[in-house]
Amino acid sequence: MSNMEKKTDVILIGAGVMSATLGALLKELVPEWEIKVFEKLASAGEESSNEWNNAGTGHSALCELNYTSEKPDGSIDISKAISINEQFQVSRQFWSYLVSSNLIRNPQDFIMPIPHMSLVQGEKDVAFLKKRFEALSNHPLFQGMEYSEDSEQLKEWIPLIMEGRTSNEPLAATKIDSGTDINFGALTRMLFEHLKNKDVEVNYKHSVKDIKRTPDGSWKVKVLDNNNGRTEFHTAKFVFIGGGGGSLHLLQKTGIPESKHIGGFPVSGLFMVCKNQEVVAQHHAKVYGKAKVGAPPMSVPHLDTRYIDNQKALLFGPFAGFSPKFLKTGSNFDLISSVKPNNVFTMLAAGVKEMALTRYLIQQVVLSNEKRMEELREFIPNAKSEDWEIVVAGQRVQVIKDTANGKGTLQFGTEVVSAADGSVAALLGASPGASTAVHVMLEVLQKCFPQQMKEWEPKIKEMIPSFGMSLSKNPALFEEIQDTTSETLGLSLKALVHS
Numbered sequence: 001m002s003n004m005e006k007k008t009d010v011i012l013i014g015a016g017v018m019s020a021t022l023g024a025l026l027k028e029l030v031p032e033w034e035i036k037v038f039e040k041l042a043s044a045g046e047e048s049s050n051e052w053n054n055a056g057t058g059h060s061a062l063c064e065l066n067y068t069s070e071k072p073d074g075s076i077d078i079s080k081a082i083s084i085n086e087q088f089q090v091s092r093q094f095w096s097y098l099v100s101s102n103l104i105r106n107p108q109d110f111i112m113p114i115p116h117m118s119l120v121q122g123e124k125d126v127a128f129l130k131k132r133f134e135a136l137s138n139h140p141l142f143q144g145m146e147y148s149e150d151s152e153q154l155k156e157w158i159p160l161i162m163e164g165r166t167s168n169e170p171l172a173a174t175k176i177d178s179g180t181d182i183n184f185g186a187l188t189r190m191l192f193e194h195l196k197n198k199d200v201e202v203n204y205k206h207s208v209k210d211i212k213r214t215p216d217g218s219w220k221v222k223v224l225d226n227n228n229g230r231t232e233f234h235t236a237k238f239v240f241i242g243g244g245g246g247s248l249h250l251l252q253k254t255g256i257p258e259s260k261h262i263g264g265f266p267v268s269g270l271f272m273v274c275k276n277q278e279v280v281a282q283h284h285a286k287v288y289g290k291a292k293v294g295a296p297p298m299s300v301p302h303l304d305t306r307y308i309d310n311q312k313a314l315l316f317g318p319f320a321g322f323s324p325k326f327l328k329t330g331s332n333f334d335l336i337s338s339v340k341p342n343n344v345f346t347m348l349a350a351g352v353k354e355m356a357l358t359r360y361l362i363q364q365v366v367l368s369n370e371k372r373m374e375e376l377r378e379f380i381p382n383a384k385s386e387d388w389e390i391v392v393a394g395q396r397v398q399v400i401k402d403t404a405n406g407k408g409t410l411q412f413g414t415e416v417v418s419a420a421d422g423s424v425a426a427l428l429g430a431s432p433g434a435s436t437a438v439h440v441m442l443e444v445l446q447k448c449f450p451q452q453m454k455e456w457e458p459k460i461k462e463m464i465p466s467f468g469m470s471l472s473k474n475p476a477l478f479e480e481i482q483d484t485t486s487e488t489l490g491l492s493l494k495a496l497v498h499s
Helices: 017-029 079-100 123-137 151-157 184-197 244-254 344-353 355-365 369-379 433-448 453-463 475-488 491-498
Strands: 005-013 035-038 111-113 116-121 146-148 171-176 180-182 201-203 206-213 219-225 230-241 262-274 286-288 302-308 311-321 388-403 406-411 414-418 424-429
Touching: 005 017, 005 219, 017 035, 017 079, 017 184, 017 230, 017 433, 017 453, 035 184, 035 206, 035 230, 079 433, 079 453, 079 475, 111 491, 116 123, 123 146, 123 171, 146 151, 151 171, 180 302, 184 201, 206 230, 206 244, 230 244, 244 262, 244 388, 244 424, 262 344, 262 369, 311 355, 311 369, 311 388, 344 388, 344 406, 369 388, 388 424, 414 433, 424 433, 433 453, 475 491
Parallel strands: 005 035, 005 230, 035 201, 116 286, 230 424
Antiparallel strands: 111 180, 116 171, 146 171, 206 219, 219 230, 262 311, 262 388, 286 302, 302 311, 388 406, 414 424
């Protein structure tokens, strides 16, 4: 058995959409760098990136109400919505570059146009949605958004949701046709095919067991080849940890100061999937409601048209659950083994602060199928139990850290943690995640390769024309980018076909 160290320039841990994106960016910027990928499962995109393990929404704040909050004076804060939308535009530009350069093909296999809608019930929420619409529809990034409280108009937009509705409570919806459904599993697999064509060495069934700093500042990665049981050692100047929920454990193994005082709280998810194609055919939109009190933001209920394996599907959820695993394929000891002397008080503080979340998760875990059907019927009054089945979605690990808001603050979002010298970086957190992968990986490049960024900037601007600029402050540029990416990704033509 040989334990000889094998040297390379870059090691990517995890074959999900984040590693795929970072690898694709680096291969355009520095094609001569040698890159190795290690993935413990048998193929790419099998955990969080898999099409059945996430909502498949191109998150751009067109319909997600948790990205717009009401200020104490009653006005609507749209700053986060603008930020999320701009980040998604970065992804669109990079995917469009890959397609137009023939580096990936058939964009319809991973991205499709679909209207994005918000739907609320009751006077208070209707008033909120109207104010939200007024704040967003005047903004260049959200042009084309429509608002209606008219039941006849809503029947046209969402016939399945309106059929059999007897409540007299006021109902309102917004609709914008520029939304997308994204199969992140298919996109991840395409990107890894592209990377293999660029001589990236992708090692499946290889589990990373340890990461240690070497005297020269490189990183030695201990890898178990699950195919033959052998241990290998690989060294690299730069390591990216993109292992989904498994990233926290590996980050802790690096021992970098930035890994201290960070914990993780796992939340699992379930979706209901419609088996009846007649029902599926009656709905064509992603419709997001409002989260229940105490629910985490990623538990906003939504009824989604999806395209999976080029077939139209209908999903409702997510229903939150609790599992101590950090990955679907993880261990029941993941949570307890992530507790260290440096983060134990951070974790305990979060437990005290997040009692409402704990109560919500307990309620969700004990939900019967009939109770889930009751929640579905709030969206589809005539839903029949026999038409729907449960699918277990992915595990998400929410970051817990000490912030200006106090010790043990639960972070809902995506977070990059990197060493001061930029030699190692890890991605933690959940939604909006994959939708903003390109923006997040550019952040990794800026944090970890600041000295190369000036040299790389012309190429980055070729791939992402808006790099370094605010699209919300450059409406003409946004319009141009929206038009060109829609054309390249096949969204404008398909949108006409489906309308």
